[in-house]
Amino acid sequence: TIGIHARIEGALVMIGFGSIGRGVLPLIERHIGFDRARFTVIEPSGDFAHILRDRGLRHLQLALTPENLAEVLQSLFPEGRGMIVNLSVDVDSVAVMQLARKIGVQYVDTVVEPWPGYYFGDMPNAERTGYRLRERVREVRKAHAGGPTAVSCCGANPGMVSWLVKEALLRLAADLGIAAEPRRREDWAALMQGLGVKGIHIAERDTQVSNRPKPPGVFVNTWSVEGFLSEAFQPAELGWGTHEKKLPPGGHVFDYGPGHAIWIDRPGADTRVRSWCPDVGPQFGYVVTHNEALSIPEYYTVHDGGRAVYRPTCHYAYHPCNDAILSLHEVKGAGRLPAAQHILAVEEIVSGGDDLGVLLYGHAKGAMWYGSRLTSAEARGLAPWQNATGMQVTGAVLAAMVWAAENPDEGIVEADEMDHVRCLEVQRPYLGRIECHYTDWTPLRNRINHFPEDRDEGDPWQFTNFLVP
Numbered sequence: 001t002i003g004i005h006a007r008i009e010g011a012l013v014m015i016g017f018g019s020i021g022r023g024v025l026p027l028i029e030r031h032i033g034f035d036r037a038r039f040t041v042i043e044p045s046g047d048f049a050h051i052l053r054d055r056g057l058r059h060l061q062l063a064l065t066p067e068n069l070a071e072v073l074q075s076l077f078p079e080g081r082g083m084i085v086n087l088s089v090d091v092d093s094v095a096v097m098q099l100a101r102k103i104g105v106q107y108v109d110t111v112v113e114p115w116p117g118y119y120f121g122d123m124p125n126a127e128r129t130g131y132r133l134r135e136r137v138r139e140v141r142k143a144h145a146g147g148p149t150a151v152s153c154c155g156a157n158p159g160m161v162s163w164l165v166k167e168a169l170l171r172l173a174a175d176l177g178i179a180a181e182p183r184r185r186e187d188w189a190a191l192m193q194g195l196g197v198k199g200i201h202i203a204e205r206d207t208q209v210s211n212r213p214k215p216p217g218v219f220v221n222t223w224s225v226e227g228f229l230s231e232a233f234q235p236a237e238l239g240w241g242t243h244e245k246k247l248p249p250g251g252h253v254f255d256y257g258p259g260h261a262i263w264i265d266r267p268g269a270d271t272r273v274r275s276w277c278p279d280v281g282p283q284f285g286y287v288v289t290h291n292e293a294l295s296i297p298e299y300y301t302v303h304d305g306g307r308a309v310y311r312p313t314c315h316y317a318y319h320p321c322n323d324a325i326l327s328l329h330e331v332k333g334a335g336r337l338p339a340a341q342h343i344l345a346v347e348e349i350v351s352g353g354d355d356l357g358v359l360l361y362g363h364a365k366g367a368m369w370y371g372s373r374l375t376s377a378e379a380r381g382l383a384p385w386q387n388a389t390g391m392q393v394t395g396a397v398l399a400a401m402v403w404a405a406e407n408p409d410e411g412i413v414e415a416d417e418m419d420h421v422r423c424l425e426v427q428r429p430y431l432g433r434i435e436c437h438y439t440d441w442t443p444l445r446n447r448i449n450h451f452p453e454d455r456d457e458g459d460p461w462q463f464t465n466f467l468v469p
């Protein structure tokens with residue numbers, strides 16, 4: 001895990017110093033060459049200022065707003081060289097991305113974040129979607145091809161999971177005795193189609209447990225509580241496979257953009273699917289909206305003329321840590337956001353870890369889970385200030401920074417379009433075990449008692465069979 005992978009010339013600016021920002025810092029110090037005198041962290045809170053102070057790093061203690069954004073950021077890049085790493089909430093990603101382009105510096109973020117007001121405002125549900133946020137990025141990209149590299153949405157998921165999909169496809173092809181050497185996007189899409197993959201869950205099970213029971217009324221999570229609540233109360237969204245026969249109840253198509261996804265008029269935190277992860281086997285996951293549920297199915301669409309002839313269904317199936325499930329139950333029941341919140345620090349986690357992978361289903365071998373299995377104890381041994389969940393994210397941010405430094409003029413990209421081999425090479429030391437598991441499970445299996453449900457016995461891999469009413 002030792003070694004400098006890339007150098008950043010000019011200034012380095014990190015926006016936000018929350019659970020992810022703090023976790024990325026030691027990885028940057030270990031693996032990126034940069035000028036310490038030109039490194040600034042923009043962070044309104046003083047809670048963790050001592051970490052920066054102890055390391056002699058500059059802390060600009062202010063909150064970015066639409067009014068001060070340009071002035072603050074431009075002043076930090078007098079010679080127009082360097083990189084911005086945006087790990088904040090409540091700061092508009094598209095605004096920062098455009099400014100980075102104007103200044104002429106590379107940019108990395110982990111989510112398309114809007115200014116405050118988007119997630120819990122009065123807007124109709126159709127407009128509070130990740131699809132609309134992603135379309136804003138795509139519009140900028142359409143208007144400006146090329147230019148300084150801006151990596152959009154590169155954490156664990158969205159981010160690393162797109163690289164895991166590629167490794168998983170190559171593994172599946174090898175196990176089925178199919179020769180594959182995909183290079184261009186079209187080759188990857190044709191490979192997935194040829195392998196018969198009908199859909200992909202970003203299948204996660206967070207088993208991290210705290211040393212003290214969750215206090216009532218406190219929302220506990222293993223990463224940003226604000227970030228999680230925002231996406232949890234957006235409508236559920238998923239990439240919509242060409243094999244799907246019917247929309248779910250409350251399901252809507254989008255009549256603008258690529259039209260490859262649907263949204264469900266129900267919060268992601270209240271939309272459960274049957275899914276599968278190693279060890280636990282069958283489990284419930286929440287269909288929380290995420291950029292990878294939009295980028296992956298678009299990347300793997302096969303077109304014939306103007307028509308999409310193949311696309312996988314793709315969405316997040318997230319089983320957060322038990323304290324977060326309990327916290328969600330409380331806030332949904334109370335019908336209001338929590339008064340207090342807490343992110344579990346690695347020191348207070350007594351057991352568990354994070355299994356985060358991709359579940360490719362519907363092919364000749366049934367279903368395959370391929371992903372990272374990292375315990376909190378392992379994370380503690382790898383780098384300070386982060387639990388297993390954070391580490392899967394921070395390693396991907398590091399990989400995105402290295403890739404952006406090595407490929408500085410690629411314009412706006414998503415993880416699917418980056419070199420997955422290089423990125424995983426950088427990230428792999430921080431991922432624990434990468435494991436591949438085949439299973440004969442389908443969503444039609446495992447019921448305790450039989451109650452009426454909308455089942456499609458003819459095709460186990462229909463979304464109808466996954467969705468818990």
Ligand code: NAD
Pocket residue numbers: 015016017018019020021042043044045062063064065087088089090091110111113153154155156157158159223224225226227228343393
């Ligand atoms: P956090 O809640 O711990 O920290 C958020 C940080 O943003 C804090 O330091 C806060 O002070 C700062 N901030 C808030 N308002 C700001 C403003 N106006 N200007 C500058 N900074 C501001 O969150 P986290 O767990 O560190 O996550 C950070 C971001 O990364 C979130 O947007 C989250 O959704 C995202 N994330 C992505 C992934 C992924 O896998 N893609 C995973 C985890 C988190």
